Amino acid sequence: MVPYAEYTAHKRVWWKEATFYQIYPASFKDSNGDGWGDIPGVLSKIPYIASLGVDAVWLSPMFDSPQIDMGYDISNYEAVYPPYGTVADVENLIEACHKNDMKFILDLVVNHTSDQHDWFKESRSSKNNPKRDWYFWKPARYDDHGNRMPPTNWRSYFAGGTWTWDEHTEEYYLHLYDETQPDLNWENDDCRRAIYSSAMQFWLDRGIDGFRVDTVNKYSKVVQFPDAPVTDPTSDVQPAAQFWCNGPRIHEFIKEMHTEVLSKYRTYDGQPVVTVGELSLTPEPQGVLNYVSAAAKELNMIFQFDITHLGQGPPGCGSKYDFTDWKLPEMKRIVEKWQTFIDGTDGWTTVFNENHDNGRSISRFGNDRPEWREKSAMMLALCFAAQTGTWFLYQGQEIGMVNAPMEWSIEEYKDVESKNYWREAVAVSEEGADPTRKERIAQGLQLMARDHSRLPFQWNTDSNGGFSSGKPWMRAHDLYTEINAETQEKDGGSVLSFYKRMLRLRKEHSDVFIYGTFELLDAENVSTFVYRKNFQDKTALVAANFTTSPQPLPPTDGMELLVSSYSKTTPSTLQPFEGRIYIDY
Incomplete structure (x- = not known):
């Protein structure tokens, strides 16, 4: 690797200067009235997306899935969830983006599959199945009284433990997320080759221009599976990220992914394909540079989540949704840290303050009261548009969508993480171990839950905001008659018009805004x-x-x-x- 100090200017590459627009397919546009957004719906809105001035579209998972975790539980990498459409529909969407001079990337979700994936069905069929070792299976432990216990005390990202008992083969399987999302065993060579073929090459061969790589630093586990130290005496499960995040073979795995697959493909116009990794729990710049140094040949850039985690407890622990008030200097220090860490290096950074896993930025960082929400939206757009790195926008951000109303019941929330945290909070409160947790977690979810970003896109003043002619899978925001794209397209002073203006200015002054x-x-x-x-x-x-x-x-x-x-x-x-x-x- 070339010493970082030898770099004085960043090489100009298409993805550094691009603005990416993330689409969450379930909530973008429903074309057939079944309440689910779909690929034909996205296709119908290509003129709108192109009119924003963005350079690339990132489509969140549309793969076949039981939808326990909204498509991040994939049952077949080579098929599309039927309510979303077909592989041919996605091919048409790729072509439409390219015709409008926009690149197109998909999510790559390969830390885990759904428990309905054929690979896992084979793996759990018997201890002797050839795919048994494609997932992590371990026998039970027993306490002094003969009670069965999981192999470790690790806490799941979605609350609860990381091990689920399988009655058929009488062993536990590992899942860092929901029990329906068993972790793939990247230690197994055959498993990795299958991932490369089914999850990557299948779609690269159809013309996509790269991937947003989900949970990219969790593929390598400490396979001795030690217990985590007890840091939460109220719980049987303990935060254990040190054993499954940035593990011992992680850089080897990602280098192999690049060398064997990504390096062999080009975008539709002959440029290198792009990767942006979801890199959680990596707080130090050097740790991030190890992934994004150009000389390392791993990832092009990553999402570092300090900015969207403002006010949250640490991920993967019971206090994630315990909101802690923060002050502006904290945000400034975070931005400074991740704006400057690439200085004098061959690495790159990203700019974002919304995605599908967080509350809306106006509600979190501005003020969503009626008199301030548009001003907050435009101020945030300006503040982030001038920052160095690749800018990522999330659907609805450009029209100033805000969190679900505080008056909504928690029962309106659909996300598996929200439900699990709420269920845990209710149980802990009622048992008396932490009597106030229920109230605290309710307040945290009302501000930071993933559900807020997943409300249907507000297109116009028609019922359900023009998202669907049927009943939406998730309730439309009460303010869709006030906040919607159609109204704002006719208003030169709207949030939408201001975002378009900032995108133009970012391109016109790319030297100082993007590379400065x-x-x-x-x-x-x-x-x-x-x-x-x-x-x-x-x-x-x-x-x-x-x-x-x-x-x-x-x-x-x-x-x-x-x-x-x-x-x-x-x-x-x-x-x-x-x-x-x-x-x-």
């Missing part, structure tokens, strides 16, 4: 977020007010105002939730 170095100013200010971007002789100053009160504008030293999130600016003062960018050429 980041310099945080006034780090401890609790009201405004101010930073400079520098590229050769060009400088941009970004100032964003995160409060409902006017705040002093930092000195601009004769710089030219490029854009404000307000139509009219006030000298020396940032108005509530106003963002501005100044340029000095």
Whole structure:
């Protein structure tokens, strides 16, 4: 690997300058009235997507699945969940994106499968099956009283334990997520080859331009399977990420994936295909650089989740949805850390504040009250659009969609993680071990649950926001008549229009916005977020007010105002939730 210090400028590659638009297929557009979004529905909205000015589409899992975890529990990598459509529909979508000069990537979900996948059905059929070792199977332990116990005390990402007893073969199987999502054993060579063929090459051969790689740093486990230390005395299961995250063979596995598969494919216009990994629980820059250094030939970039985890407890533990109030300097330090970690390296970074696994950014980082939500949306758009790295937008972000109303019952929430955390909280509270957990987790879910991002897209003022003519799989937001794409497309001052403007400006000033170095100013200010971007002789100053009160504008030293999130600016003062960018050429 080339020493990081030898790099002084980042090589320009298509995916660095691209803005990606993530589509969650269940909630985007239903074409046939069955309540589920589908691929034909996405196809019908290609003109809208292209009009945004994005460069690539990321389609979340549409593979065949029992949908316990909304498609992240795959039963067949080479088939499409029938309510979504067919493989031919996806091929048509790939072609439509390419015709509109947009790349197209899919999710790669290969830490685990569904328990309904043929591979797992064979694996659990007998201890002697050739695919038995494609998953992790272990015999029971027994306590001093002869009671059966799981092989380890590890806690699942979705609450509860990571081991489920199989009566047929009388062994436990491992699942870091839901019990219906058994973990694949990457230690097995035949298993890895099957993954490469079925989950990757099948779709690359059909013209996709790369992958968002799910749970990418969890493939390698500590296979001695030790118990985790007890850090939660109230629970029989304990956080154990040190035994299944960034494991001993993880870089070997990802290098092999790149060498044997990804390096042999090109995009529709002859460029290298792209990978962006979901890299959780990796807090140190050097740990991330080990994955994204160009010389390492592993991943092109990763999602590091400090920004979306603001206010959350650590993932994989009982306190994930225990909300902790945070102050703006915490966000600024996170942004600074992941903006600057690529300086002088051959690595790359990403910019995002929404995805399918988090609450909406306006509700979390701005203010979703009626008088402030549009101003918050535009301020956040401006604040993030000028940051270095590849920008990822999530469906509905561009129209300012917000969290589900606080008045909604928890019973409206559909996500398996939300349900599991809620069930656990109720049990712990009622048992008296932690009497207030039920109330705390309810409040945390109302702000941070994955369900908020999965509400149906709000297209117009028709019933269900124009998402479906039938009953949606998940309730449409009550505000769809006020927040929707059709209304905003007709309004030059809308959130949608402002996002389009910021996308244009990001392209026009790609040198300083995308490739410029980041310099945080006034780090401890609790009201405004101010930073400079520098590229050769060009400088941009970004100032964003995160409060409902006017705040002093930092000195601009004769710089030219490029854009404000307000139509009219006030000298020396940032108005509530106003963002501005100044340029000095």
